[in-house]
Amino acid sequence: MELDEMISTFGMSESDLTELVEYFNVYRMDYMPHGVSKEDLPVSVDNFGALLDEMGFSLTEAELLSLIDQLDPNKLGYIILSHFLMNGAKPLFDKCRITEETAKEVFNLMDQDRDKMVTLDDLKRTMKMFGEELPNNYVREMLKEVDIDGDDMICYGEFLFFTTGIVE
Ligand SMILES: [Ca+2]
Ligand SMILES: [Ca+2]
Numbered sequence: 001m002e003l004d005e006m007i008s009t010f011g012m013s014e015s016d017l018t019e020l021v022e023y024f025n026v027y028r029m030d031y032m033p034h035g036v037s038k039e040d041l042p043v044s045v046d047n048f049g050a051l052l053d054e055m056g057f058s059l060t061e062a063e064l065l066s067l068i069d070q071l072d073p074n075k076l077g078y079i080i081l082s083h084f085l086m087n088g089a090k091p092l093f094d095k096c097r098i099t100e101e102t103a104k105e106v107f108n109l110m111d112q113d114r115d116k117m118v119t120l121d122d123l124k125r126t127m128k129m130f131g132e133e134l135p136n137n138y139v140r141e142m143l144k145e146v147d148i149d150g151d152d153m154i155c156y157g158e159f160l161f162f163t164t165g166i167v168e
Contacts, residue, residue: 010085016093019055024081027051033078042078056098056164067092103163107156118154
């Protein structure tokens with residue numbers, strides 16, 4: 001199916017579709033199962049979570065498993081792009097995609113003292129606000145995971161990259 005045709009059939013934006021095709025290409029299985037061609041872009045169910053993750057979807061483990069069940073009902077072990085498009089890609093984009101806008105909102109929410117940097121104190125205050133009292137070293141680990149340049153602070157660019165994979 002051509003891209004234009006896909007856009008009108010599935011009602012997704014061209015950029016979303018193009019991105020999806022790109023990611024399916026990257027994660028495509030090397031070995032083609034019987035009856036499946038390269039153009040179908042089969043992705044192993046084991047890699048499907050990583051693919052969605054890298055695209056900036058936030059799904060719980062349970063949501064992922066039920067999605068895989070739905071997309072691979074016969075337990076063939078792979079998911080092809082057109083099947084994904086026909087069965088829930090669009091709602092998933094609408095519902096679970098962390099957009100740049102959302103990332104910005106969350107970042108501003110976490111940056112409690114509004115100095116454009118999320119520090120350990122900011123994180124602790126945010127957690128407290130949500131009623132989560134976490135040990136210091138745990139919060140520090142969270143920060144480290146996002147802090148690419150190692151200055152012990154999270155700037156917006158680092159946060160955007162972590163949540164959406166977008167490079168500012
Ligand atoms: Ca701050
Ligand atoms: Ca940093």
